[in-house]
Amino acid sequence: MSQKFIEGDTVYIPSSLLPDGDSYSTSIYKTSVTQTKAKSVKVLLRDGSNSDWIASSKPHKNLGIAIITIGDFSxxxxxxxxxxxxxxxxxxxLLDDGSVTSIRIRAIGELGAWWAINQSAYSHIIFIGHGSQNDIFFAYGGPRTPIDFQRRVLSAAQTKKTFISLCCETGKNSFASAFSAxxxxxxxxxxxxxxxGAAASQFFQTYMCWHLLxxxxTKVAFNKAASTVPGTDIFRLWKDGAKIA
Structure with a gap:
């Protein structure tokens, strides 16, 4: 199995995992990998020393949040x-302003144009809009299926992203299986x-606290967040076309 990180990689790591984590000015610390072994890494601390061994699942290679509001006029x-x-x-x-953006669109072509230029800077993509078990609705163009997203937007991606859709019913099989594939x-x-909307905001905040802070x-943070949202089994987690939580 290949290493997730190599020595010298730039990584983003929760400050809470580092010595005196509460004294850091931000919740996420940008640093570099100094040593690797099996499924663990050491990173460079701010005083120039090495950290203790940290599970390689904790740091992120890239970290940025893009919030995409898909308008419907009404x-x-x-x-x-x-x-x-x-x-x-x-x-x-959670993150510095340079790592967070929010855009408003009403057509999938607008999203495709933005995506082609900016997608490499973001690891987490948040969709806010109206959905169904088959599609997400755009004010211009109407319902758009996963095939539309792949053809007109996501073909330009170089790295895999975590997508969080806050659009109703998009966690059902018809949309989610195809989109996650x-x-x-x-x-x-x-x-x-x-x-x-309030429950959607609560879920996002709880998930990101567990995941980033x-x-x-992803799976552990999802399970913890899903258990706190009012209601029964509201969210689903999908990967490679299959429901995993």
Missing amino acids: TEETLLNPLAKSILQFSRL IPACGHLIAPFHSIH YGKT
Whole structure:
């Protein structure tokens, strides 16, 4: 099995995992790998010394959050934009401003144009909009299926991303299985049912706390977050066309 990291790699690691983690000014510390073995790494600390061995599942090779609001003309001011603002402000508490962006679009062509230029900077992609078990709705062009996303947007991706869809029902098999099988998708997290905007915001915040602040894997962070959202089995986690949680 090949190593996830090699010596000299730039990584992002939760400050909470480092000595005196509470004294860091940011929740995520950018540093470099100094040693590797099996499934562990050592990283360079701010005083120039090496850290203790840290599980290689904890650091991230790239870290950035892109919040994409997909407009519908009718609920943007009352639902979509307020939800996007809550996700944006929370994300800015986790990462520096240069690692977080929020855009508003109404057509899949707009998303494709933005994606081709900017996607390499972001590891986590958040979709805010309206969905169904088959598609996500765009104000211009109407429903768009996973095939549309792969053909018009995601073919340009160089690395796999974690996609978090806050669009209703996109965690169901028809949409989620096909979308999570797209090569650009590392994981897809999406609601199985309709979901209230407040619950969607709560889930995102809880998931990112476990995943980024405490360095939990995608699956562990998902399970912890999913168990706290009001309701029953609202979210699903998909990878490579299969539901894994």
